[in-house]
Amino acid sequence: MKHKVWIKPDDIVFEVDSLQTLLSAAQEQGVSLPYRCKLGACMTCLCKKIEGEVEYRLEPMLTQQEQQQGWILPCQAYAKSHLVLMLEE
Incomplete structure (x- = not known):
């Protein structure tokens, strides 16, 4: 299943398949998101989820507090909606 992802404040839109991470979908479509390790350890890709739902295959x-505040790691996150x-500037 495909979902749309809107990146604010630049109003960038791309689609993500439920089988790929947000970062990999963005890269495939020429959308530049910050990243370094692609493992979620460096926190370079950290961004705030304003709307929608994501899931992780690994913890x-x-x-828990960061997740409740809406912070996600696009290199490890999969869209559920x-x-x-x-993106913080």
Whole structure:
């Protein structure tokens, strides 16, 4: 299943298949997101989820509080719905 992802504040939109991470889908479609390790350890890709739902195949390197505040790691996150994300500048 495919979902749309909107990146704010730049209003970038791309699609992600439920079998790929947000980062890999963005890269395939020429959308530049910050990243370094692709393992979730460096936290370079950290961004805020404004709307939608994600899941992880492995436990993310985020505290429960960070997850409740909406922080996600696109290099490890899979979309379960359409998403609106905020990249910190």
